[in-house]
Amino acid sequence: MAKNKEDISSKWSEDWVPIKGILNGMIQLDNGEYVTGVKILPRNIFILDPGTRDNVIYQLQNFYNAINFEFWLVVADRPVDINVYLSQLQILYNNASNAVTRKLIAQDINKANMFMSAEYNVVDTEYYILFKEKKMDVVQKRLHTLISNLANCGLNSQQTSNNDLRVILDNFFNGGVATTFSGMVSVQ
Numbered sequence: 001m002a003k004n005k006e007d008i009s010s011k012w013s014e015d016w017v018p019i020k021g022i023l024n025g026m027i028q029l030d031n032g033e034y035v036t037g038v039k040i041l042p043r044n045i046f047i048l049d050p051g052t053r054d055n056v057i058y059q060l061q062n063f064y065n066a067i068n069f070e071f072w073l074v075v076a077d078r079p080v081d082i083n084v085y086l087s088q089l090q091i092l093y094n095n096a097s098n099a100v101t102r103k104l105i106a107q108d109i110n111k112a113n114m115f116m117s118a119e120y121n122v123v124d125t126e127y128y129i130l131f132k133e134k135k136m137d138v139v140q141k142r143l144h145t146l147i148s149n150l151a152n153c154g155l156n157s158q159q160t161s162n163n164d165l166r167v168i169l170d171n172f173f174n175g176g177v178a179t180t181f182s183g184m185v186s187v188q
Helices: 050-066 083-095 099-116 136-152 162-174
Strands: 019-023 026-029 034-040 072-079 123-133 157-159
Touching (some): 034 136, 083 099, 123 136, 123 162
Antiparallel strands (some): 019 026, 072 123
16 A cells, blocks of 8 residues: 555654554554553552562562463553642641641642652653454453453553553653644544
C-alpha cells in the first residue's frame, strides 16, 4: 500500500504509526491486531516484612517465567494534578481553630505549592503489561490470565483503559505531553 505525499511529508511521528483507533481499552492497529494489557495498581512491597516481600518477588519471578506469549513491560509517568488536594488543605486551614494546626497546614500548603512550581515534575509512575493479538477470544483469555496470576502475586491489576493507552502513547511519542491524535476514536 503506497503512502500518499501528505503522509510521507508529515513531521509528526504518530502519523506514521499504524493506529486505527483506541476503543474498549485496546489500541486497534491497521492490520487488525489489538494492543492491550493490564495496568498494575501500585503497591510498595518494600514496606512489607522480609518474608512477605520475598514471597511476592518469588511469585513475580514465577509469573513472568510462565507467560508464554510476547509481552512488553511498560513504565509510564502520568502527570498528577494536586489542585484538589491544595483546595482541601485551604479549607482545613480556614477551619483550623488553633495556631499550631494552622501553622502545620500552612507548611503543607507551601510544600504542595513548591511541587507545583516549574522545577518539579509531579508524576505517578504506572506499570503496564501489554501484548498484541488478533483474535478477540485470545485477548480476553490473556487478560484474565494476567489479572489472575498477578492477584496470586499479591498485586491488583485491571485492563488498560483508553486513557491509560493514551498516556502510554504520549509518553512514548511526546515525553508525556498530552496530544490529540487525529486518528483516535475517543470513547469513555
